[in-house]
Structure formats: structure tokens, C-alpha cells
Amino acid sequence: MVGRHPPLTVDGQLFTWSGSAKNEIAVYYRCKKYRATSLRAEGCHSTLTVLDDGTILGPSEHTCERQISAQAIDIRQQMSNMADELSLNRTLSAGAIWTRISQELISPLSDSILKVLTKTQILRRVSHARNGSRAADRLQDVEQPELSLSMDGMTSFLCFNTPFYEGTTQGRVTGWGLPGLYCILRRSNVHVFIDATFRSVPAPFSQLLIVMAKDDDFDLYLPVFYILMTGKSRRLYEFCLRQINAAVEADISPGSICCDFEVALMGAIKRIYPATPITGCFFHWKQAVRRRLMNIGVSSETFNRLMRPGVLDVLTLIPHSEITTTGFDFIRSNVSDFEEDGARLEEFFDYFERIWIKKYSPNDWNISRQIAQQEEIPIERTIRWSVTILF
Secondary structure, eight states: OGGGSOOEEETTEEEEEEEEOGGGSEEEEEEGGGSOOSTTOOOOOOEEEEETTSOEEOOOOOHHHHIIIIIOEEOHHHHHHHHHHHHTOTTSOHHHHHHHHIIIIIGGGTTSOEEOOOHHHHHHHHHHHHHTTTGGGGGGGGGSHHHHBOTTSSOBOEEEEEEEEETTEEEEEEEEEOGGGHHHHHSTTOEEEEEEEOTTOOTTOOEEEEEEEEETTTTEEEEEEEEEESOOOHHHHHHHHHHHHHHHTSOOOOSEEEEOSOHHHHHHHHHHOTTSOEEEOHHHHHHHHHHHHHHHTOOHHHHHHHTSTTSGGGGGTSOGGGIIIIIHHHHHHHTTTOGGGHHHHHHHHHHHIIIIIIISOGGGTOOHHHHHTTOOOOOOHHHHHHHHHHO
């Protein structure tokens, strides 16, 4: 029906079809502003009628013109000024600034008709005020004092925010740390745990590196550095480790380092700390072999038996020379009653030799030599739990 009755302009005002009489002897129109068009304004009540002979009756008085011109209070400039002033305080988000403006300028005039800036306009104004001259490098925003200092304004937790070049490609590493914990990393033979995650990092970063150090006074690991990285290459990991040394103002000498099974990360650690023994994280090792067993498709009974403490775990504790002989035979004996999985189990052993014997050295995940030397290494608590069960 609307398509048959296009909008009608009378005296410079636009009217839209609202209905028709029987047999269309009359067609009714109302002002386009019959709905509220500004904050807390009432809709316009102006209407007109077009008879079948073309005669126009009306329009009636426009209430929209009277509301806007006679009653509306224009606070747009005040809102602009307040947005500019609050933009200087970078501890306030753009959303918080809009809330302040709404509460202080709009809410007190809730009974009036207002001319205002929209939320989108305010957010854009704040963004332009803060980033207009720095749009080329938004990553430098973290260097602002209000974003890099503690709440008391006395301690800077931003350690480095540095570009890094691999050929012609520019990357970046941004690291935060607590200076009060640097002393732990400076201790001789400190145990270090390095973890990496990529699921919760902001663009353009692809990796979050977390460096933890064991505080022997309290027997727990404390996070010392959080580092955002735009890549995961060996050179970039080496660059991060050098940045850590520079931040703590010392060439740290860890007694051991535990990390994820990532070739680039392990290679970087061996390059920067050649004398430090490295052990892959037991949790990640168990996670990897668990995933392989699931992919191979062993039965749930075999899977549950292999994943019990003291079965597959034995491979991390026995001498290197016995892993593929005594170790594999021990595992076979534990699932000998599930003959239907025999071929799949041999497929798993082939995978294990290919990945955990040839690609990674047993030194990276097996702790038999450290146990023989009666040295505890800082893998996760799961290792201590397994050792307790088996011995």
C-alpha cells in the first residue's frame, strides 16, 4: 500500500501515507516527524487529507517546529567541551566519558527537549582527541604515563615496547613486569618456567610469553614478565630473552628452565642460556601424547588405561636407553588384555619414536638423569605427583 502512495511535500514539509478511506475517496497523510526525532521530543501531530478529486485539506499545525525552535535546549557545545577535557585523562575509557557526560549534562535536563550529540559522535571525538596525531603508531599508546605506571604513580611496569625487524618485516615486542620481582631472576640457579599462549592476545600480536621464576623463600612460582610478540620465530624469542636480561640489568643464569615443546622457543633458550638444562613441560607432553592417542582411535578402555598415572608417565622417568625397550614393553603389558588395539598401539609407538626420540631429544622431556643426581627440577606439580606414585 505504501508504494501506491508516495510521500507528499506540502509547504516544505514531508508527509507520509497513514491510511485511506473506503474506496479511497480520501487518503490520509501525517508529518514524517510523527515519531520522536530528538531526545525526549514528542512526535508531530500535523496531518492532511487528499480527496479523490485532488483537493488537499490541511495541513494542521506542525508541533515539531514549535518543539525544536521554541523549547529545545542546545547542549551540543557543552558536550563537546566536556568530551575534550575528559579525553586528557587516559585512565577513563571512551565509554566512561560518555557515561559522565550523560550523567552530568543530559540527566539534569531530563524534563526538557534537548539538542545533543549522539554516543557515537562522542566516542569518535574522544578517539580523535587521543589518537589524531598518533594514528600511525597506536602501539605507542602504552608508553603514556597513565598506562604504564602503578596506581600510586611511582612504579613503571612497562619494561620495553620495541620494534623488531626480520628482513623487511617489522614486528614488535611489548613487555610488562614488576620491578620488585626482578631480584628473584637475578638469583643464581633460579628455576624458571616459560609458557606461551596465543588464544587471548590483541591484534596485531600473535603470542603472549609468560616468564615465571621460583621464589624459594615461599616455594612457589611468581609471574615476573608478560610479553606480547607479533611472531613466534626463534630470532624473536632470542630478542625477547635479551630484553629480559636488559630489564633486570643482569645476565641471568637459571639453574633450569621448563617450557612448552616449541622448537623455536627451545632453540632460543639454548642459544641465550647454553649452560642451562631445559625440560619440556610435563603437562604439555601429556597433552600431546593424549591428543595422538585420540587421533589414532584406540578404544576408550585402552585410552583410559594408558592415561592412568604410572603408565605412559613412566617414559619420562626411566633411563633414556630403556625408553623404546623396557618402557614400551611395560606399556604393552598394561594393555595386553585389549588385543583389538594392538596395531594402533604400535602406530603410537612409531609416532613416539619419530617425535619424542628423534625430533625432540629425551633430554627435553625425560628427567631420569636429574632424579639420579637428586636434583629437583621445576616442571609442574604433576611431575612431583608422578614421582611420588612411582617411587
